[in-house]
Amino acid sequence: MIRGVVLAGGSGSRLAPLTRTVNKHLLPVGRQPMIYYPVQALVSAGVTDILVVTGVEHIGDIVSQLRSGEEHGCRFTYRVQERPLGIADALSLAEDFARGEPVVVVLGDNIFDAPLAPHLAAFTASGAAAQVHLHRVAAPQRFGCARFEGRRLVEIIEKPTDPPSDLAVTGIYIFDAQVYGFITALTPSQRGELEISDINNRYLAQGGLRHAELTGYWTDAGTHASLQRANRLVAE
Numbered sequence: 001m002i003r004g005v006v007l008a009g010g011s012g013s014r015l016a017p018l019t020r021t022v023n024k025h026l027l028p029v030g031r032q033p034m035i036y037y038p039v040q041a042l043v044s045a046g047v048t049d050i051l052v053v054t055g056v057e058h059i060g061d062i063v064s065q066l067r068s069g070e071e072h073g074c075r076f077t078y079r080v081q082e083r084p085l086g087i088a089d090a091l092s093l094a095e096d097f098a099r100g101e102p103v104v105v106v107l108g109d110n111i112f113d114a115p116l117a118p119h120l121a122a123f124t125a126s127g128a129a130a131q132v133h134l135h136r137v138a139a140p141q142r143f144g145c146a147r148f149e150g151r152r153l154v155e156i157i158e159k160p161t162d163p164p165s166d167l168a169v170t171g172i173y174i175f176d177a178q179v180y181g182f183i184t185a186l187t188p189s190q191r192g193e194l195e196i197s198d199i200n201n202r203y204l205a206q207g208g209l210r211h212a213e214l215t216g217y218w219t220d221a222g223t224h225a226s227l228q229r230a231n232r233l234v235a236e
Contacts, residue, residue: 086193107171129208
């Protein structure tokens with residue numbers, strides 16, 4: 001059984017001053033808090049055991065907003081990330097929750113309308129160890145960017161100055177239980193974080209990573225511009 005993980009930590013510094021006292025994932029997108037969208041995407045795909053990871057300073061607000069999960073049709077478990085050391089570090093907190101099963105991970109600021117169920121089914125049928133989800137974007141240098149040789153994904157480059165494609169790695173991943181060992185072996189990047197792109201490249205190196213391209217719209221909502229875009233997409 002695939003379990004869900006929503007990552008809602010980080011300082012939200014790019015959205016200051018909105019995030020001075022509020023976790024960015026609780027900011028409104030349309031008529032509901034941002035974090036509701038990844039939760040609803042997981043529940044719609046049949047994923048009802050969901051771990052939410054957030055920082056020390058915001059855990060109370062996140063729990064107060066999401067509660068047990070009953071109103072969303074799911075069951076929430078919560079973990080606290082002591083320091084904002086990156087996506088991979090936050091994901092390491094899911095090991096006990098996952099109980100050796102794969103996890104589908106969604107960053108809490110991802111707003112999209114593609115259904116996840118077909119991608120989960122494709123992952124299960126493929127026998128792959130991990131799966132990343134790509135989307136064409138106007139500014140791939142803001143994200144992990146996919147490099148291809150022909151149709152073969154050969155590398156994911158984190159925030160490249162010269163992007164090799166317009167296909168960004170979205171904040172939607174599926175990993176098997178190997179991921180926690182990979183995280184343990186990571187060293188911090190120049191940003192002082194454990195990078196999720198390093199995890200994906202480790203899976204690539206062993207031939208276990210597949211990719212899928214999302215249909216419909218997708219955006220993050222981690223900057224003022226992308227938050228405005230998220231609100232516009234939801235409204236339309």
